[in-house]
Amino acid sequence: MANDVLEGDRDGVPTRDPDTDDHVRGTDLRISYPDAEGPVIDGESLSVPRGEVTALIGPNGSGKSTLLKGIARRVSLESGAVLIDGDDAHDLEKKAFARTLGHLSQEHTSPGSLTVEELVYHGRYPHRSFFESVTDADHEAVDRAVSLSGVEHLRDRDLSSLSGGQKQLVWIAMALAQETDVLLLDEPTTFLDIHHQLEVMEIVETLRDRRSITILLVLHDIEQAARYADHLVALYDGEIAARGPPSEVVTEDLLADVFGIDARVTPGQTGTGPVIEPIGPLHRDDDPES
Numbered sequence: 704m705a706n707d708v709l710e711g712d713r714d715g716v717p718t719r720d721p722d723t724d725d726h727v728r729g730t731d732l733r734i735s736y737p738d739a740e741g742p743v744i745d746g747e748s749l750s751v752p753r754g755e756v757t758a759l760i761g762p763n764g765s766g767k768s769t770l771l772k773g774i775a776r777r778v779s780l781e782s783g784a785v786l787i788d789g790d791d792a793h794d795l796e797k798k799a800f801a802r803t804l805g806h807l808s809q810e811h812t813s814p815g816s817l818t819v820e821e822l823v824y825h826g827r828y829p830h831r832s833f834f835e836s837v838t839d840a841d842h843e844a845v846d847r848a849v850s851l852s853g854v855e856h857l858r859d860r861d862l863s864s865l866s867g868g869q870k871q872l873v874w875i876a877m878a879l880a881q882e883t884d885v886l887l888l889d890e891p892t893t894f895l896d897i898h899h900q901l902e903v904m905e906i907v908e909t910l911r912d913r914r915s916i917t918i919l920l921v922l923h924d925i926e927q928a929a930r931y932a933d934h935l936v937a938l939y940d941g942e943i944a945a946r947g948p949p950s951e952v953v954t955e956d957l958l959a960d961v962f963g964i965d966a967r968v969t970p971g972q973t974g975t976g977p978v979i980e981p982i983g984p985l986h987r988d989d990d991p992e993s
């Protein structure tokens with residue numbers, strides 16, 4: 704099924720589907736936290752097509768960040784495997800993995816007081832050994848990342864002097880400087896005003912048009928996700944509730960079942976996402992009728 708982003712690899716055997724060009728594949732992923740009751744992700748499998756944008760959507764607490772962290776090796780897998788180009792990601796040496804996959808999480812911690820340029824150069828660490836000095840390739844990668852993220856004018860500014868929106872663009876520049884084949888972005892537009900949201904999504908759109916990097920990102924804005932992503936994956940309570948092209952995933956049934964809202968969904972014009980218009984009272988978790 705060419706449109707399916709996810710496939711039911713229920714036996715957990717990491718295999719490659721020759722009919723699709725999956726870049727990243729998670730098979731039978733089970734992820735738990737020591738102090739959480741039961742697994743947060745319980746045996747889910749997903750495939751992320753090469754050079755395309757896949758967006759994870761779902762309510763708060765449904766497991767989106769956890770799934771991203773599992774793929775990015777930020778949390779350990781209780782079972783299952785993450786394959787990148789068919790190879791087990793957990794077999795890759797740390798720097799080799801960091802040259803392959805970048806992960807911009809929601810929690811950014813910068814190493815001390817830095818200028819914007821210094822932070823973006825940190826993205827180059829997987830490409831250098833400890834004693835190696837900065838190369839022309841590093842300078843060029845940083846220039847490209849800074850230019851694509853539109854933060855050239857901020858290069859010499861101290862990171863701590865920037866607004867939240869400016870900082871987010873700088874973090875994205877750092878992730879781009881890493882020059883990975885796969886980029887995971889966790890809620891890159893959250894807390895940003897509409898202008899900065901669109902700036903971030905324009906970067907995603909530019910990368911999507913180039914088809915040179917595989918992107919898996921978490922977005923809360925469903926209309927935005929449907930507009931900018933090639934594929935959507937909807938998570939609900941740690942399970943995949945729907946997957947596929949945006950026009951098939953964003954339905955009135957999905958909004959009711961997964962997000963607890965009654966809404967009218969109107970298909971958008973070409974190049975725009977659907978329009979979601981709430982039309983009734985919210986379903987409450989404790990409402991037996993919902």
Ligand SMILES: Nc1ncnc2c1ncn2[C@@H]1O[C@H](COP(=O)(O)OP(=O)(O)OP(=O)(O)O)[C@@H](O)[C@H]1O
Nearest residue numbers: 736738739743761762763764765766767768769770
């Ligand atoms: N470090 C942790 N320790 C224990 N439980 C955790 C931890 N991180 C997340 N959880 C729990 O795992 C579940 C999924 O959380 P996660 O952050 O993955 O969801 P999410 O869909 O990304 O949520 P949001 O949209 O609110 O960011 C939640 O019930 C959360 O409380």
